[in-house]
Amino acid sequence: MIEPTSEMHREALLRMVPLSEVFNSVQGEGTRIGQLCTFIRIQGCNMDPPCSWCDTAYAQPQSPHGIGVTVGSLLTTQVYNILHRVVLTGGEPLSHVGTHSLLYALSMAGHIITVETNATIFDREAARHTSLVSLSPKLPSSGHEPVMRVIRAWMEVADTWCQVQIKMCVDGYSLDDLDMVAHVLECTKDHAHKNVPIILQPVSRTHSEFQMDSPVVHSLNLRNLLKAVEARFGNVNRDIRVLPQLHKILWGNKRGI
């Protein structure tokens, strides 16, 4: 662990980050579901093309919505009421150099940090300042495939440097998605003894379903996913959890909630 110096601190506070939005809400996904947090959404993502069901198109690199801010202004301005628990999300937060400075400054200020990443980048520096790294490997229904080398690297440091969870959006009707979940389980089995929950959550299956994304549709997809997971993974000795996205039940597919 590098001891922080006032020089490091000053440099971190001056670093720019591309910011999409900041808002306070409930964590709607994963093991920390229900916790009140400040979400800091970093602008830009390294997925090209974007995932087919991406619900943060406004955080894509080509979107004009992002603004550059310094870490210092983000943390100290009265505009944002940064809560004790912070979720750094995107876009893809680990694809920006400024993210390290933001994580450093947040951790020095005593915040409990979750980083949500698409699991295409392994980042030791980020792990050092993060309480929970939430990996979201992308399955075939997204138009992408998981990067197993990166997932294994995160599994190596799980429980030592930070907590890790693997959270996948699954189309419960898609054999390709379910096969890929099986592949992720197989590729991470050497670390099965670690405390790494595998969280599966339903994904909207069509564009119109995605646009509606009503609680009813979400519940139906959740029910179907539960059945598919029971049939396919019911006897697998891993911590597999099928969970809803709480914010979608509460508010549907809306921005900044």
Ligand code: SF4
């Ligand atoms: S990784 Fe996340 S932010 Fe990037 S395109 Fe996919 S869903 Fe959207």
